Amino acid sequence: MVEPLKKHSFIQKRRGPVVLCIMDGVGYGKYETGDAVKAAMTETLDELAASCPKTALKAHGVAVGLPSDDDMGNSEVGHNAIGCGRVFAQGAKLVGKSIDSGRMFEGETWQKLMNNAKDNDGTLHFIGLLSDGNVHSHVDHLKAMIVKAKEGGVKTVRIHALLDGRDVGEMSALDFFDPTEAFLADISDDNFSARIASGGGRMQITMDRYQANWSIVEKGWATHVLGEGELFASAHEAIVSLRERTEAIDQDLPPFVIADEGVPVGTIEDGDSVILFNFRGDRALEITNAFEAGDEFDKFDRIRVPKVEYAGMMEYDGDLHVPAQYLVTPPAIDRTMAEYLVATGVKQYSISETQKFGHVTYFFNGNKTGKFSEELETYVEVPSDVVPFEQRPAMKCADIADKVIETIQGGEYELIKLNFPNGDMVGHTGVFQAVVCSMEAMDLSIGRIKKAVQEAGGVLILSADHGNSDDMLEHNKKGDLVIKENGKPRAKTSHSLNPVPCIIYDADYKGDYSETLVEGLGISSLAATTINLLGYEAPEDYDKSVLQKK
Ligand SMILES: O=C(O)[C@H](O)COP(=O)(O)O
Numbered sequence: 001m002v003e004p005l006k007k008h009s010f011i012q013k014r015r016g017p018v019v020l021c022i023m024d025g026v027g028y029g030k031y032e033t034g035d036a037v038k039a040a041m042t043e044t045l046d047e048l049a050a051s052c053p054k055t056a057l058k059a060h061g062v063a064v065g066l067p068s069d070d071d072m073g074n075s076e077v078g079h080n081a082i083g084c085g086r087v088f089a090q091g092a093k094l095v096g097k098s099i100d101s102g103r104m105f106e107g108e109t110w111q112k113l114m115n116n117a118k119d120n121d122g123t124l125h126f127i128g129l130l131s132d133g134n135v136h137s138h139v140d141h142l143k144a145m146i147v148k149a150k151e152g153g154v155k156t157v158r159i160h161a162l163l164d165g166r167d168v169g170e171m172s173a174l175d176f177f178d179p180t181e182a183f184l185a186d187i188s189d190d191n192f193s194a195r196i197a198s199g200g201g202r203m204q205i206t207m208d209r210y211q212a213n214w215s216i217v218e219k220g221w222a223t224h225v226l227g228e229g230e231l232f233a234s235a236h237e238a239i240v241s242l243r244e245r246t247e248a249i250d251q252d253l254p255p256f257v258i259a260d261e262g263v264p265v266g267t268i269e270d271g272d273s274v275i276l277f278n279f280r281g282d283r284a285l286e287i288t289n290a291f292e293a294g295d296e297f298d299k300f301d302r303i304r305v306p307k308v309e310y311a312g313m314m315e316y317d318g319d320l321h322v323p324a325q326y327l328v329t330p331p332a333i334d335r336t337m338a339e340y341l342v343a344t345g346v347k348q349y350s351i352s353e354t355q356k357f358g359h360v361t362y363f364f365n366g367n368k369t370g371k372f373s374e375e376l377e378t379y380v381e382v383p384s385d386v387v388p389f390e391q392r393p394a395m396k397c398a399d400i401a402d403k404v405i406e407t408i409q410g411g412e413y414e415l416i417k418l419n420f421p422n423g424d425m426v427g428h429t430g431v432f433q434a435v436v437c438s439m440e441a442m443d444l445s446i447g448r449i450k451k452a453v454q455e456a457g458g459v460l461i462l463s464a465d466h467g468n469s470d471d472m473l474e475h476n477k478k479g480d481l482v483i484k485e486n487g488k489p490r491a492k493t494s495h496s497l498n499p500v501p502c503i504i505y506d507a508d509y510k511g512d513y514s515e516t517l518v519e520g521l522g523i524s525s526l527a528a529t530t531i532n533l534l535g536y537e538a539p540e541d542y543d544k545s546v547l548q549k550k
């Protein structure tokens with residue numbers, strides 16, 4: 001248990017609550033074209049930006065614990081940094097290191113899975129996202145493991161590969177599938193067979209999160225485990241023909257199964273070993289549950305549950321210890337802001353809609369689902385629509401705002417943490433008009449929250465975990481738009497590398513800190529900033545607050 005926080009030396013606690021609002025995927029864009037945040041009519045954000053202390057915070061690369069500054073930020077690393085006040089080496093980096101040093105392959109779990117496949121003359125299966133996005137997975141990790149499996153004497157490897165198009169270019173799947181199929185053909189010989197066995201778009205199968213839509217996982221199970229679905233001779237053929245027929249972008253491509261003469265090449269059977277090679281947990285927990293759960297599993301009918309050795313790339317939930325077996329130990333994120341505030345007796349309220357609910361609970365707490373105190377912490381989930389979000393771009397921002405306003409007025413909570421998914425979830429669709437619409441809806445909600453904060457004499461901190469909606473069109477290295485064959489600019493569905501806003505609206509500002517905020521910091525500074533505005537000193541080793549003496 002951590003020590004209670006000390007009263008701040010110069011910042012006084014306000015009359016009303018501190019409201020920490022994460023505008024998911026809303027950054028400061030660098031291009032005139034394709035910036036949906038700039039294109040939207042956002043009266044409240046504009047007014048607050050013009051009248052309140054503000055700064056830009058780094059939200060990508062090493063500032064959030066990723067291997068390099070070429071890595072865009074994401075919700076996991078962003079919320080970890082904001083919720084924990086420090087930067088930890090994250091999954092992408094830890095897995096890379098474990099592979100490079102060879103530690104992964106010396107580990108008990110790797111050995112056990114290899115031996116299981118060998119002893120049973122079984123197959124080693126890899127399920128995961130096939131791209132170099134480095135948000136959930138990296139194709140290089142997969143390749144390194146296949147090489148080691150062959151060296152270790154496994155005879156058959158099958159890959160169940162999901163198309164990304166969300167953390168990488170919207171139609172970039174063949175840039176990853178073609179070289180992977182070539183690599184697998186190359187490494188295969190008389191004693192070793194490695195092939196892609198099934199696949200599909202990541203938003204169609206397998207990678208649901210926060211139980212938003214279990215039918216996505218059900219379709220993944222049918223595709224990967226049962227080998228049920230439309231049959232093709234290769235992943236290349238599947239992607240080309242399904243694209244032609246459906247015009248779907250990668251993340252939405254329907255599932256496919258690879259077969260030889262009508263027989264799927266890689267269903268998952270008793271005695272096999274299965275590795276989920278995604279390192280990030282949110283979209284890995286449900287499929288893991290489908291593999292690990294016994295007869296009590298009631299999310300869908302699994303039809304057949306093969307007896308396999310299953311391992312995740314990482315431990316996905318540090319509280320529930322899921323999965324039971326994993327290859328790489330996750331970052332040891334400890335002493336989170338929520339834990340300190342509980343020790344100090346501060347009542348906290350966390351809210352988002354389903355799509356981002358775990359972001360303000362699980363990710364904020366260093367990938368642990370549990371609370372520190374039932375009494376002092378309240379988690380509220382507004383159910384998300386189960387539709388493509390370009391069709392409902394406002395998402396549930398008004399419902400979230402209703403509850404936040406009610407909570408501000410209730411006066412019971414000192415800290416309210418919320419996430420508006422709009423900039424991110426609609427940003428990932430690549431539909432510019434929908435994103436503009438989404439930003440305007442979010443701004444209306446922020447306007448209502450601001451009024452409630454004003455009346456209560458509280459503080460509203462507006463920030464984000466990374467950019468997305470600020471960069472909706474692909475630009476080349478020279479900064480020119482990338483134009484498609486049809487003459488239209490190519491949409492950008494992934495996050496941006498841009499910094500994010502930090503705007504502090506302090507309704508009863510007392511002149512107790514400087515209105516000039518510290519420049520050049522990262523989003524991990526939001527924890528110390530929030531703690532300061534609650535009237536406390538941040539823990540000594542937390543990253544610096546944006547607030548300074550006058
Ligand atoms: O899982 C996703 O939707 C994307 O890969 C990353 O988006 P997020 O990090 O904002 O959740």
Ligand SMILES: [Mn+2]
Nearest residue numbers: 024075424465
């Ligand atoms: Mn995010």
Ligand SMILES: [Mn+2]
Nearest residue numbers: 025424428495
């Ligand atoms: Mn996102």
